[in-house]
Amino acid sequence: MSTPTITIDIVLDRRSAKEVLRAILHAILFHRLFGTVKPKTYEVLDVTVPGVADSEMEQLINDKVDVFWKAIENGTSTNKRGQILVTFSEKRPKKSWFQVYMGEEDVPWEQWIVNGEMRQPKSDKDFDTTLASTLSKTLHTILTYTSSERGRTAVPLITNATGISPFPIKISIKMDGTEIG
Structure with missing residues (x-):
């Protein structure tokens, strides 16, 4: 079975890039953390975005958005484009050829x-309106997928109910196909 991959494309400007990326990551995590989540809302470009009020998750999101931002600003990416990948995995027993238990491995179930992409807008007002519309569509995509049959069946059985997430989460940054940070 292949891992479902949900792709979100967004064009950003320098003023609101960090804020918009944080909002998108918070929205994804809000809909995919299955522990006790304390909800929080963010207002980004007049769009209300659901988020997670957890200091560890907030720090993780801030750190990854900062890595993305610095890579774009410092010219690590030649074309001002990059990717933030959020991978949800489950722990499964790892076995060798002879069915001998060899520990656990992380097996992705959703990415x-x-x-x-960073662009310089011709007009701030028009760009903000377009970006707000794109952010709203992104939230709709997240909500539609996570509440769909396909989105619900992608989630493995929850066998560990401790903490904010019963599943390992990895957030990575890629620029020009190379993972950084």
Whole structure:
């Protein structure tokens, strides 16, 4: 069975890039963390975005968005594009050839790819309106997928109910196909 991959494409400007990327990551995690989640809302470009009020998750999101931002700003990406990948996995027993238990391995069950491109807008007002519309469509995509039959069946059985997430989460940054940070 292949891992479902949900792709989000977004064009950003320098003023709101960090805020928009944080909002998207918060929305994804809000809909995919199955532990006790304390909800939080964010207002980004007049769009209300659901989020997670957890200091560890907030720090993880801030760190990854900062890595993405620095890579774009410092010219690590030649074309001002990059990806933020959010991968949800489950722990499964790892066995050798002879069915001998060899520990555990992380097996991905879902991946979100946020393709971000930085552009200089011709007009701030028009760009903000377009970006707000794109952010709303992105939230709709997240909600539609996570509540769909396909989105619900992608989630493995929850066998560990401790913490904010019963599943390992990896957020990685890619620029020009190379993982950084």
